[in-house]
Amino acid sequence: MPSDDVTVEVDGLTYSYPGHVPVLQDIKFRVLKGEMFGIIGPNGAGKSTLCKALNGLVPQFYGGTYGGTVTVAGMNTMKHTVADLSLKVGLVFQEPTNQFSGVSTRVDEEVAFGMSMMGFQREEMLRRISDALKEVGLEGLEERSPFELSGGQQQRLAIATVLAVRPEVIVMDEPTAQLDPVGKTEVLETMRALNREGYTIIVAEHEIEELATFADRIIALNEGRILFEGPTRAVLTRIEELKKIGVDPPSVTELSHVLAQRADLKPEAYPITLDEAIALYRDLLGGHAT
């Protein structure tokens, strides 16, 4: 693959927090421009640490022992400050309120806050605030307090604060984990829309059934190592291995695994989304329609 299509390159990343055993070991993967890239694995597998390594917080903020290289948008994360890196890679946390400055009393101020720390001009800031809020569907709520928003709105605001900087890559660490179904849908739809616009998105996520509908590629982490990596379908159809590390594949994929012998299905033919499953089983049951 031509290297100018690669926006994230992680090579041999090994990391331990100060005084601890390694939480990441020999991590190696590439993310292409415009990809929706999923990170799955049980809690404690190293997903959050990996997300923080992508914008330099690990190791610059946390210290610890670090080996290997992480390059994002052409910048080696060890050779640039987190502030410089944050112009190219935005990080969205699980808890939106952890991301808020805590000093803004209005939604638009919150979006401005991050930019003002980076020295943007006022006119440019106003334009970007408006664009970012539109992209996440929060236009009209500029004057609200961030703390009066619903969970899904808060998480979309957190995404907007990152978007306003217009980074090349957006990294999200379980952005839907704390949300109710409406909030989850809002955030997932926002992610989808941003990806369609060309943003590269890397997301750690437990909502596998959702990830199945839009991720291009996935890495599965377990105990700090990459267990496997590949196109979404290739990863999510490895039923037994996923279950061994405590990750539930999509229910419809699991169903097809149970019926594999009976229906004469090879793993590569397992459906990973509801729509695929409906098509497959309608076809299989075709002769029995009532």
Add this chain to the structure above:
Amino acid sequence: MSLIDVRDVWYSYGGGVMALNGVSLEITPGETIALIGQNGGGKTTLAKQFNGLLKPTRGQVLVKGVDTRNVPPNRLALTVGYVFQNPSHQIFSSKVWEEVAFGPKNAGLRPDQIEERTRWAIDAVRLSGFELTHPYDLDYGKMKLLTIASIMSMKPEVYCLDEPTTGQDHQGRRRVAELIRSLNKNGATVIAITHDMKFVAEVAKRIVLVAGGKIIADGQTRDIFEKTEILAEAQIRPPQITQLARALADHGVAPNLMTVKELADSIAGMI
């Protein structure tokens, strides 16, 4: 007799806005109930009526026939145990053992009873080996299990679990599901607030759907998952398997199947 009897309860946090608008509900011993609905709809406000953490602005809640307004919450806690959504709202000891022993100690039990119940609860949530660990050194999943254990040691008749699966990974969710099944098998009534419909299908026989401060559906889990219009209105999607089963209904598949096994058995018999 019903264990918890909620009679036309209205509740306001003050400021005039009603968080509950005339809710009635009866809970009988041994039930497993999922309280579902979007945030802000009134689930937690309703659940907190069950053990007197909140008392009705209007209407009545009877726990084993006694009006919650006439009993102090610490007495009610012996009957209805409440596990908060956020573990840090509940945990205050510096060791796992002490956290779990606190309830029975506070209730004035004998040392050997305290010892026995603490041991039992810690073993049941599989935290043996972590007795001397600081609760905040546990990972999130284990911390949630600890908060359940610290309620189990009180041996309440009813467990009220506020979002026990939120923030958990799949394994964590499975552990909570197993725990609920085992508590229920031993006679406990379990009420869980949750957004996870796969989890609901696995553990709850009954669903109470709350929206806008009202109960908009109440019935057997399987039946509620068939009420597509009400669910759509509440923006809740049934488990993926149920959605697939429904889409295959015109091919003779029962539209109310809920688990991989049920649907696999059904399809296997047809191909």
